Amino acid sequence: MFTYVVRRILQSIPILFVVLTLVFVVVRVLPGDPAVAALGDYASKEAVEALREKMGLNAPLWLQYIRFLGSLARGDLGISAITGYPVAQQVVKVLPHTLELTFCAIVFGYLLGIPLGISSAVKRNTFVDYFNRVFSLLGLSVPAFYLGILLILLFCIQFPLFPVVGAGDFSRPVENLRHLFLPGLTLGLLMTAYVTRMTRSSILDTIREDFVRTAYAKGVAERVVLYKHVLRNAMIPIVTLGGLYAVVLIGSSVMVEIVFSRPGLGKLMVGAIKQRDYTTLQSVMVIYAVIVVMINLAIDLIYGLIDPRIKYD
Amino acid sequence: MRTSIRAMTLLVLLLCFPMIPSHGHAEGLAKEQVLTIAFDAGDAKTFDPHRAASTVDRSTVDSMFNGLVRYPPGRQVGFEPDLAESWEVSKDGKTWTFHLRKGVYFHPFPGFPEGYELTSEDVVYSLQRAANPEHSAYAGEYEGVQVKAVDPYTLQIQIAKPISETLFLAKFANYAGGFIVSKKALETKGEDWFKTHPVGTGPFRFENYEPQQKTVLARHDKYFRGKPILEKVVIRYMPNVSSREFGLRTGELQIIEGLNEAKWIEKVATFPDVKVQTFGPCEVQMLHFNMTKKPFDDIRVRKAFCYAVSRAEVAAFMGESLAEPIYSGALAPPAPGALTKQEAEEAGVVYEDNVEMAKKLLAEAGYPNGFETEVIISELATSYRKPMVALQAQVKKAGINMKKLKVVDHSSFHGLIRDDASPLVYYACWRPNVDVFLTRFFHSDSTVVSGKKPDTNFSHYGTVDADGDGTIDTIDQLIEQARWELDAQKQADLWRKAQIQLLSDVSHLPVIRLKYAFPMKSYVDLGHPLEYSWQTYSPQITEKTRILAH
Numbered sequence: 001m002f003t004y005v006v007r008r009i010l011q012s013i014p015i016l017f018v019v020l021t022l023v024f025v026v027v028r029v030l031p032g033d034p035a036v037a038a039l040g041d042y043a044s045k046e047a048v049e050a051l052r053e054k055m056g057l058n059a060p061l062w063l064q065y066i067r068f069l070g071s072l073a074r075g076d077l078g079i080s081a082i083t084g085y086p087v088a089q090q091v092v093k094v095l096p097h098t099l100e101l102t103f104c105a106i107v108f109g110y111l112l113g114i115p116l117g118i119s120s121a122v123k124r125n126t127f128v129d130y131f132n133r134v135f136s137l138l139g140l141s142v143p144a145f146y147l148g149i150l151l152i153l154l155f156c157i158q159f160p161l162f163p164v165v166g167a168g169d170f171s172r173p174v175e176n177l178r179h180l181f182l183p184g185l186t187l188g189l190l191m192t193a194y195v196t197r198m199t200r201s202s203i204l205d206t207i208r209e210d211f212v213r214t215a216y217a218k219g220v221a222e223r224v225v226l227y228k229h230v231l232r233n234a235m236i237p238i239v240t241l242g243g244l245y246a247v248v249l250i251g252s253s254v255m256v257e258i259v260f261s262r263p264g265l266g267k268l269m270v271g272a273i274k275q276r277d278y279t280t281l282q283s284v285m286v287i288y289a290v291i292v293v294m295i296n297l298a299i300d301l302i303y304g305l306i307d308p309r310i311k312y313d
Numbered sequence: 314m315r316t317s318i319r320a321m322t323l324l325v326l327l328l329c330f331p332m333i334p335s336h337g338h339a340e341g342l343a344k345e346q347v348l349t350i351a352f353d354a355g356d357a358k359t360f361d362p363h364r365a366a367s368t369v370d371r372s373t374v375d376s377m378f379n380g381l382v383r384y385p386p387g388r389q390v391g392f393e394p395d396l397a398e399s400w401e402v403s404k405d406g407k408t409w410t411f412h413l414r415k416g417v418y419f420h421p422f423p424g425f426p427e428g429y430e431l432t433s434e435d436v437v438y439s440l441q442r443a444a445n446p447e448h449s450a451y452a453g454e455y456e457g458v459q460v461k462a463v464d465p466y467t468l469q470i471q472i473a474k475p476i477s478e479t480l481f482l483a484k485f486a487n488y489a490g491g492f493i494v495s496k497k498a499l500e501t502k503g504e505d506w507f508k509t510h511p512v513g514t515g516p517f518r519f520e521n522y523e524p525q526q527k528t529v530l531a532r533h534d535k536y537f538r539g540k541p542i543l544e545k546v547v548i549r550y551m552p553n554v555s556s557r558e559f560g561l562r563t564g565e566l567q568i569i570e571g572l573n574e575a576k577w578i579e580k581v582a583t584f585p586d587v588k589v590q591t592f593g594p595c596e597v598q599m600l601h602f603n604m605t606k607k608p609f610d611d612i613r614v615r616k617a618f619c620y621a622v623s624r625a626e627v628a629a630f631m632g633e634s635l636a637e638p639i640y641s642g643a644l645a646p647p648a649p650g651a652l653t654k655q656e657a658e659e660a661g662v663v664y665e666d667n668v669e670m671a672k673k674l675l676a677e678a679g680y681p682n683g684f685e686t687e688v689i690i691s692e693l694a695t696s697y698r699k700p701m702v703a704l705q706a707q708v709k710k711a712g713i714n715m716k717k718l719k720v721v722d723h724s725s726f727h728g729l730i731r732d733d734a735s736p737l738v739y740y741a742c743w744r745p746n747v748d749v750f751l752t753r754f755f756h757s758d759s760t761v762v763s764g765k766k767p768d769t770n771f772s773h774y775g776t777v778d779a780d781g782d783g784t785i786d787t788i789d790q791l792i793e794q795a796r797w798e799l800d801a802q803k804q805a806d807l808w809r810k811a812q813i814q815l816l817s818d819v820s821h822l823p824v825i826r827l828k829y830a831f832p833m834k835s836y837v838d839l840g841h842p843l844e845y846s847w848q849t850y851s852p853q854i855t856e857k858t859r860i861l862a863h
């Protein structure tokens with residue numbers, strides 16, 4: 001297992017390297033001067049030049065690239081030239097909000113999606129199945145920003161149960177949960193759609209397997225067959241889906257962060273793109289890449305827990 | 314039984330008690346004096362007043378810092394004393410002496426838990442910092458300015474050539490490089506610390522900042538104009554207008570940056586407990602013709618373009634309560650020296666609202682069937698995209714087909730127009746006076762790419778033959794002459810003359826000026842009228858701002 005994990009981590013280094021290089025090149029191809037973005041259009045030419053020099057933008061591209069890699073190798077994400085804050089400090093402040101939002105969305109996704117998927121599969125081609133499928137289709141079709149606004153209208157304006165503004169404070173868990181509920185639900189409904197559809201199809205595949213027929217032949221109760229035999233075997237693709245879509249959710253969270261005025265990694269990245277904040281953008285992309293690699297690794301390891309047949313060499 | 318019912322009733326009442334709103338105060342003020350204001354911004358960029366450029370950053374630093382003089386809050390015409398209680402100028406006009414107020418204290422910071430009293434040393438240090446391009450975005454404004462402390466409460470500012478009070482005081486007002494920072498904070502804690510822990514003398518001091526969420530300012534108890542009424546000001550970063558609107562409706566926000574759209578304002582004005590006040594004039598919106606690119610190198614084409622445009626229609630499209638046509642070549646009245654409509658008409662430089670004339674001029678210029686052109690425009694709706702769409706529809710009637718509006722993000726827009734990539738540049742901005750405006754947009758040195766100090770002269774005025782008479786047309790001398798003119802009336806006349814020349818040569822088309830809208834709860838009292846607020850683009854939060862009982 002240990003060798004496997006080390007090997008996977010080593011395999012991810014070239015992937016990270018490619019991502020870093022692509023990001024480095026792409027942000028510099030975009031028109032727009034980070035110094036002008038930082039100082040505004042009223043800034044004097046001398047000040048813009050001084051800032052460009054300070055940001056190292058007057059150096060040749062290859063030198064900027066080497067400096068960037070050198071900083072990363074030392075574990076230094078750099079200092080945002082726009083805000084003056086260390087990027088690592090900014091990431092540390094916003095990442096927990098993104099992670100809690102994603103986690104909450106996954107929890108909503110599984111809590112709602114698995115029962116819906118099971119009921120769809122068991123009551124295939126009935127009204128329940130059609131309803132669940134339409135519901136999951138809606139989850140996929142309705143943009144998160146629109147759904148978020150509808151939920152705010154319902155639960156903050158018509159029935160003022162939740163706050164609209166901000167992300168709450170981690171030191172006050174109840175307040176934090178109140179701020180998290182609606183954004184988590186908004187993103188979670190997207191996840192619910194994926195989980196419902198995948199659970200349904202996976203159960204339908206598994207239910208036709210020989211061991212299920214054997215279980216029924218032995219007289220095992222339907223509920224036991226369903227939950228003990230079918231569901232456990234059907235879980236592998238559902239868990240994989242969780243991993244895959246955790247990455248999608250982190251990427252999709254930016255709209256939810258904007259609608260609910262929450263901080264987050266997505267918002268940090270969008271802001272960095274708008275401001276041409278190369279240092280922050282590059283660092284955020286590195287963190288995204290690391291998260292994707294780590295989630296994929298975690299999913300591979302969880303396989304072994306669900307399916308004892310899977311061995312790690 | 315009856316006893317238990319009474320006990321239950323009492324219990325329910327006790328539980329409900331905290332839910333009953335209790336904002337009232339005997340004096341007519343709300344119990345909680347915390348004002349939350351939300352801006353259309355993803356995050357703060359900086360708290361350094363010498364670098365603050367965006368609306369939210371300028372508004373934040375405005376509450377924390379002072380200048381030697383200030384624009385009167387809410388009606389920013391002329392100057393009034395701020396940190397300096399009086400000033401005088403020498404006979405030769407080169408030496409200005411400022412007398413500082415006594416008892417002005419900086420905010421507390423580590424090592425100075427009670428703050429410390431402002432002296433001329435701080436002002437000298439601050440103005441020298443403002444002149445240093447390493448630390449200030451506005452260094453260019455302070456070239457040739459020498460500052461020295463005479464005594465703790467007196468300082469002298471020397472300039473190489475005398476300039477008018479209008480131009481001089483603008484450099485030392487509560488805007489850009491004019492904000493006074495704490496010398497001791499910068500010297501003891503360093504530049505990097507200061508960027509994230511600003512220390513000024515303003516009514517509110519920096520308390521904390523949460524990235525992408527909020528900045529909290531707390532009351533500066535020793536503020537020299539008196540203890541502020543508000544205990545805290547919370548500045549929220551909320552780029553989504555619907556979220557800001559919902560926050561205002563629920564009362565979580567008391568003031569929000571609105572949309573500069575009439576229909577939106579009408580809608581928000583119907584919300585209970587909400588008042589919408591528009592203020593301005595803020596930015597002016599102008600279309601600059603790139604006179605080095607065909608067909609705009611021909612004055613007849615530029616004039617035809619102008620004739621095809623109806624400013625009134627553009628203003629109506631934007632909302633008549635918000636937008637107003639402008640005829641000034643630089644800024645807009647009441648800025649001293651900005652051309653009024655009447656003056657422009659008398660000078661014969663108003664070309665508008667005549668499609669037939671536009672077609673005739675195009676035919677004379679060799680474009681009887683019109684022509685096609687592409688334009689790069691910023692994504693920002695109210696200041697760029699929307700008015701440009703209105704112009705696009707209008708000029709099409711004359712045969713000018715702006716077939717493609719290439720919408721790009723705002724940073725790209727600024728990069729591309731400075732690379733001379735667009736034949737037409739629609740630009741919205743405010744500048745502190747007509748001199749700055751004319752210099753930055755029409756002085757030959759400011760010509761994009763090729764100027765000595767490339768800036769925002771998108772039309773290339775001063776480097777081309779604008780009117781086709783075989784000579785280069787320029788207002789460089791007029792700008793210089795006006796800059797050194799001490800008589801305010803003569804200076805304004807020179808600025809008007811320069812604008813008339815520009816408009817006569819059709820280097821650009823002044824279109825509209827746009828008011829801003831910041832809806833707020835009806836129980837918010839800013840403490841000053843809100844007529845103009847051009848240096849922050851937002852309502853100023855001062856020591857008099859308060860929340861009334863509601």
